[in-house]
Amino acid sequence: MPDDDVFKQFKEHSIAEFFKKNRQMLGFTGKVRSMTIIVHEIVTNSLDACEEAGVLPDIFVQVDELDKEKEHYRLTIKDNGPGIPRSHLGKALGQMLAGTKFHRYLQQRGQQGIGAAACTMFSYLTTGQPTKAVSVYKGKKLTASIGIDFKQNKPVVEVIEEVDASEGESGLTFISEFKDVRYERSNYGVYEYLRRTALANPHCAITLIEPEGRSTAFPRSVIVNPSKPTEIKPHPLGIGTHDLLEFARQNREKRRLSSFLQETFSRVSAGKIDELRALLPNVDLNKNPQDLSWEEAEALVKAFSQVKWIAPATDSLVPIGKDQVEVSFRNIFNPEVLVVTERSPKVYRGGIPFMVEVGIAYGGGVAEAGKKGEVMRFANRVPLLFDSGGCAITETIKTMDWKRYDVKDFEEEPIAVLVNLISVHVPYTSAGKQAVSPEEDVMDEIKFAIMEASRGVQKYLSGKRKAHEIATKKKVVSRYIQQLSGDLSSLTGEKKADIEKALTKIVEEKYAREDMEVEETAETGPETGNGKPDADNEGEE
Ligand SMILES: Nc1ncnc2c1ncn2[C@@H]1O[C@H](COP(=O)(O)OP(=O)(O)OP(=O)(O)O)[C@@H](O)[C@H]1O
Ligand SMILES: [Mg+2]
Known part of the structure; x- marks a missing residue:
């Protein structure tokens, strides 16, 4: 075959065709994971939509098993957000690289314009069925079926019904069938995903109905939406x-x-x-x-x-917040020690603001729950359950010198670390949005934040260890007082009780001094320091 003939094979293809062939890049690998990814994409959309509209999110997730042998499921996910207008419903759920977020510098969970259409695609590829959507938007209730024209990356919409919405009705309901998925209550399943979502989004109420009909409510623990992150211009x-x-x-x-x-x-x-x-x-x-x-x-x-620039505005970032992380951690683990950082925003790639918050829980309920070296990763409050191997957060935790913080073996100790990376653009490693890429500035800040929290844990642990050592020494020495007082009394003729009292006083004073020294060392702790200026202080007006 002559060389130039190969160009007879030359074809263009759409992004939808690309992801049809490479669905693993969207996170669709493995049955349990695929199920969680679908819930993740649809629930993050619901949370974004509710928050942007200023509505406290109420999310309902139901998983029905339609055929156990064929692993055929139906997922129903409903929110109380603003819904999607008829003009945009097809594109929102059935066209890749379309949406209201990609072009904006705004802290949101979604940022690509792929997630919803990816789920519609996965449903179609595994069942041959379109997805059904019920959208209540500005008083109209639209029911439509949505498929994808892969060649064109265009939605195929069929309106089933449009009626006036009843009083109080709102939001989007996504109803879709899937095969090649499995429901399981594991560390990577939907239940765990929603539990972690509730942990990082205390303003959100979630109800989950599992295949056997078991209903779990993750109630909201605060009744106000987090303050709205401001949209910024590019730096x-x-x-x-x-x-x-x-x-x-x-x-x-x-x-x-x-x-x-x-x-x-x-x-x-x-x-x-x-x-x-x-x-x-x-x-x-x-x-x-x-x-x-x-x-x-x-x-x-x-x-x-x-030119020397002032750093990007930092009110574009809204963390979960120290108080809230503390409440959530206490609710889950009730740990013996709990340290949560409160750090200022930084920038990566020169102009993209980001912030890292870290919580470390140690002992107590963490040990009782049998958790060891538990890492809970979040990005813009979204739990990251997969691809931990290639994630900047996990990598940083792995390379930390934990012994320096009195944590002898991270993997074997009752310690849970929560890291939430917040940004107007999270640098994910892939379209599947499960791992943070190792951007140098981001890695550094994650490290400094974990070091800061670890220092708090270390203070407590080393104080506790030393206090234990002192108590043991004091106990041993006190044992000799009785004997020694008797012996000294017969040697000197002084009363045994007086000698005993004097010796006890000496011992008490000595160990009280040592106890105080322990507390003072714990106050100062080892030096870590981040060595980098805060974003607020960089540059000039
Ligand atoms: N529940 C919802 N309520 C209102 N609008 C929604 C809802 N779900 C999706 N949308 C709209 O549909 C668009 C496309 O959603 P999609 O999940 O595909 O992309 P995204 O959320 O913008 O980014 P990502 O691919 O990172 O998730 C969103 O940008 C949003 O405008
Ligand atoms: Mg999305």
């Missing part, structure tokens, strides 16, 4: 040449490059424009942004890196 330091050109081409409003830069990116003030002007004598900052050339954009991006 100049996180922008590449191509991004800049794309923003410039899309711009329809600003006629001057200088005002476009100020409007489009965060922290670009008139003063910064002057600095850029001085650095770029050959770029006309009054020109129309639409006419920006690649070379000019490249020069601008280079100049961005030479």
Whole structure:
């Protein structure tokens, strides 16, 4: 066959076809995992939608086993959010790379525009059935079936019914059948996923109905939504040449490059424009942004890196919060020691804000529950149950020098570590969104946060160990007082009771002093320090 014939095979394909062939990249590997991934995608959408609409989330998840032998299930997931308008329902649930989140710099659970359509796809591929959606949006209740045209990556929508919604009805219900999945109550199953979701989202109420009809309620423990993260503009330091050109081409409003830069990116003030002007004598900052050339954009991006910027606004990030992590951890484990960090936001890739919160629980209920070296990973409050091997969080925990913190063997001790990474864009390793990629700045901050919490645990453990040593020594020495007082009394003629009293006083004072020294050492603890400035302090106005 001549060489050029191969191009007769040349074809274009859509993203839907790509993921049809590579569903493992979306997390669909293994039956139990696939079931959890579906629940994860739909529930995260519900939580995002409720929070954006300012509604306290009420999520209902029902798993029905339709045929045990064929491992055929139906999943019904209902929320009380705002629903999806008829005009967007098909695209939202049946088109990949479509949604309200990908293009925004906003802390949300979803960020790709793939998750819902991936579930619709998986249902279709394993059962040949479309997915059913009931959406109550602005008083209208729409029931539709949604499939996917894989070749075009387009939804196939069939409206079944549209009626006026009843009083109080709201939200989206996703009803879909699946094979090649299995329901199991394991560490990787739906139950554990929802339990952890409830832990990190105390404002959320979840009900789960398992296949045998067993109903579990994860009630909300706070009755207010977390404060809404603010949407931010991209920071100049996180922008590449191509991004800049794309923003410039899309711009329809600003006629001057200088005002476009100020409007489009965060922290670009008139003063910064002057600095850029001085650095770029050959770029006309009054020109129309639409006419920006690649070379000019490249020069601008280079100049961005030479200017000192104030870091991105940090109110774009909303953590679970120290108090809430403490309450949740106590509810689950009631540990002997509990330390939760409260750290300030940082940035990675120059301009993307992120924050890490860590809670460490040790002993007490952790030991009673038989947990050892338990790691609970979260990203924007979403539990990450899979791909722990390639995750920056697990890697960091593995490489920690735990002995330094009086934890002899992490895997064998009653310790549970919760890490929640919050960002306007979580750097996941893949479209399956189960592991955080090892970005250097992110890894560093995870490490510093864990070190900070570990120091608190260490203080407690070393104090406890030393107190135990002192008590043992005191007990041993006290045993000799009786004998020694008798002997000294016969040698000196003094009363035995007086000698005994004096010796007891000496021993008490000595060990009371040692006890105090232990407390003082525990107060100072070993030095860790993060050696990095907080985002708030970086740069200048
Ligand atoms: N329960 C829901 N209520 C309201 N809107 C929803 C709901 N579920 C999905 N949507 C809309 O559908 C869009 C597509 O959802 P999808 O899960 O595919 O992507 P995403 O959540 O934006 O990102 P990701 O792929 O990371 O999950 C969302 O961006 C949102 O606008
Ligand atoms: Mg989603």
